[in-house]
Amino acid sequence: MSTTELPGTTPPRDAAAVDAYLADPTRLLAEVEETLLDRRETVTPAQAYALAEVDVDADLAGAGGDGTVLDALLALAHRVRVAWTSEEVALESIVSGKTGGCPEDCSFCSQSAVFDSPVKPQPLLTVDEVITAATDAQRQGASEFCIVYAVRGPDERLMANILELTAAVHEHTEMSVAVSAGILTPEQAQALRDAGVVKYNHNLEAARSYFPNIVGTHSWDERWETLDLVRSHGMEVCSGGIVGMGETPTQRAELALELAAFRPTETPLNFLNPRPGTPLAQREPMTPRQALHAIALFRLVLPWTLLRLAGGREIALRDLQGAGILGGVNGLIIGNYLTTLGRSPQDDVRMLKDLDVPVRALQDVL
């Protein structure tokens, strides 16, 4: 039985209310602050759309403020993060259980077999490989370990692999295990829950209105239904998306609001890293300021969530990783991503130490 509002309920954009906010960013910021920090409520759809569409380079000096709208948004996002979650940043390591050869056609993904990408199919990860990866991740400070499979959904052989690897990580580390393996059946969701998988990742990827531009082989509604299934079987929902794929700022707000309706425990925020051979290969990455704007937007619309910087952050944020941490982020994926190299975990841990931001658990790595 569905536990979540049916898809198709993207909150409407009240043009008059949004325009009034856009004409007066100082009022927008003050009302968002009052909503989130004084009343401890979530932002209204009009506020969310205005936060996405506001000119972040506008100077607030003339309005009695200080700096640009972006400066103010990031400062507010940080205060909201601390008030709604904690000072701590959680580190997670991901490992690819199955790389490449996916039959789906997600335009951003180098693991799709539909495109002529340099990423070629690899055999399934073995127990020994996962134990090595998991113990390394724990030593580097990760408190969670996520095994990710490039598939539409698991078949019998893949389910057996997932359950075997999950048991191995539990046996050799203290980390909690998350899994990402596409579209599930109710029986598969139950089996994962029984195996002690605490969290299941399945990103909505894009706003419902933009999703057909990005994926043709499955629908946004199918993604939504899997999230609903995961939650109804007692696992935490981890769901986010990718920004910078050509969506409008309004559609970025739509995605944030659609996710908010689901109240995910965790929201990975990916930035398009244009991969060779994919349909989005020629798209320009976001600028660091655009990426920071997206971070602040997602924090302000999803104040409770573990907002985790994920793939593409090195490309989009460049040297402004720290500004993201002080702009609403409270989670990082450390080490390499599924098919691209990330910064070294040591660089990330040092950055957090320099920022005086505590890392959740495993303080000894510092």
Ligand code: SF4
């Ligand atoms: S995003 Fe996932 S489902 Fe889509 S092509 Fe890549 S691996 Fe397959």
